[in-house]
Amino acid sequence: MTPESTASALTGTQNAPASNAPLTLAEFDEFAGAIMANLESVIDGKTEAATLALIVLVAEGHLLVEDVPGVGKTTLAKALATSVGCSVARIQFTPDLLPSDVTGVSIYNQVDHAFEFKRGAVFANIVIADEINRASPKTQSALLECMEEGQVSLDGTTHPLDRPFIVVATQNPIEMEGTYALPEAQRDRFMARISMGYPDAAAELSMLHQRELASPLDKLTAVVDKQQLHAMIETARSVYVSRAVESYVVSIVQATRVHPEFRLGASPRGTLHLVRAAKVLAALNGREFVVPDDVNELVVPVLAHRIVATRRAASDSRGGGSQAIADALRAIVASTPVPLNRSRSV
Structure with a gap:
């Protein structure tokens, strides 16, 4: 038994699912097409960005979306998270955000006379780290262990994160005011970085008509459940x-x-x-x-x-x-x- 499985048994958290048989390529294509349709319904004219987001999701990597404000970084992150039936948490990174707000904290229970671990927002399958470079380097570093090892270590205890665990972070260019450049150690943990870019005239005009009355995010629903996502992951691994x-x-x-x-x-x-x-x-x-x-x-x-x-x-x-x-x-x-x-x- 591995240390991770032992920790899972002790905490009662299933860190890895039961073995899922890989999908056929036709089934894989069907699920991938459904996710892509969701993403493209809210991100006009950004097929390349949507495809890269899907690739990182299925590869169990972490995605960094970097660009100027207002081009749909957070919208893409939320659409990706909404498309999959997994637990989702959003962390709005600000200069006063503390590491314990991300990973959790041990609180003394006066009734039981013992410390209890209160989970932070990072305990979700998909974590949206919005404007990650607006938090201090100390807070940014709270994600290092989570992103690489899939666990949180606090007060001598290791708390495994449920799989899949994916961080979708957005950030403005480091030249913008009030931001901190991500350290090399953290940038290296992201599987891919994408830039949204400005939409072309046709896509921007379509956006005006589609979003006049409501946000397309409000209509999105999960098209792939957690078990199906795990099957997609296993299929890609078998390539x-x-x-x-x-x-x-x-x-x-x-x-x-x-x-x-x-x-x-x-x-x-x-x-x-x-x-x-x-x-x-x-x-x-x-x-x-x-x-x-x-x-x-x-x-x-x-x-x-x-x-x-x-x-x-x-x-x-x-x-x-x-x-x-x-x-x-x-x-x-x-x-x-x-x-x-x-x-x-x-």
Whole structure:
């Protein structure tokens, strides 16, 4: 028995569900399509952002949505949480938020003459961390153990979090007033970072008509329950990755660590996240195996936020450091030899 299962038995919390048989690709596609329909009904013209959000959800990762105010970051997070029949908690990060508000606190019970653990908002399957970079670094760090190990340690006791556990965080660019830059250790725990961007004219016009009387979020209902989500997760995990594709991923990540424009390259955790995300994308594309194109499509959203560009590279790029990193990553992908045989037998 593992430490996690032992802790679950002692606390009465089921940290992992009973074994779920993987779905067929047709069933997987049906559930994924239902979630995508929900997301696209409230986020106009943002199919790429909605797809990445779905990939992170099924890969059991954490999602960072970064952009300027008013472009739908929180709406996307709430739509994703509403689409799945799991427990959801929202934390509004503010400068006066305390770590105990996030993880919980031990309170002395005068009747029983013992300390009781009062769970914080992080004890939910999907946690919406709204404007995460408005809280102090100390409060932000309260999520580090939760996001990596799926547990909360307090007063010598470990409290496991129920699976799946997914943090969907939103933040404004660090240049905005009243914000704190996320530390590298926390950014590295997010599987992917996406930017919403402004909608085009047609999407914005459609939004005006759709939201004139009510918010489309009010009409959303869960289209996948917890058991079905677990089955989707198991299906994605069973997707095959050949040794050649694994070597291809490692070559890309290794190249980020020696690139002259990068001061900090991608971590081994980034390698793991890239493969996990590629498995989900392969399943979404109706395949039981990963091909290099799956990896290429996800390199920027999965790796870019983990990398720190040199000052010279950031100053030479018109879009600043983020654009310099994205351009350099695309160049790395273009220069990395691709496995010739893309079949499952590679």
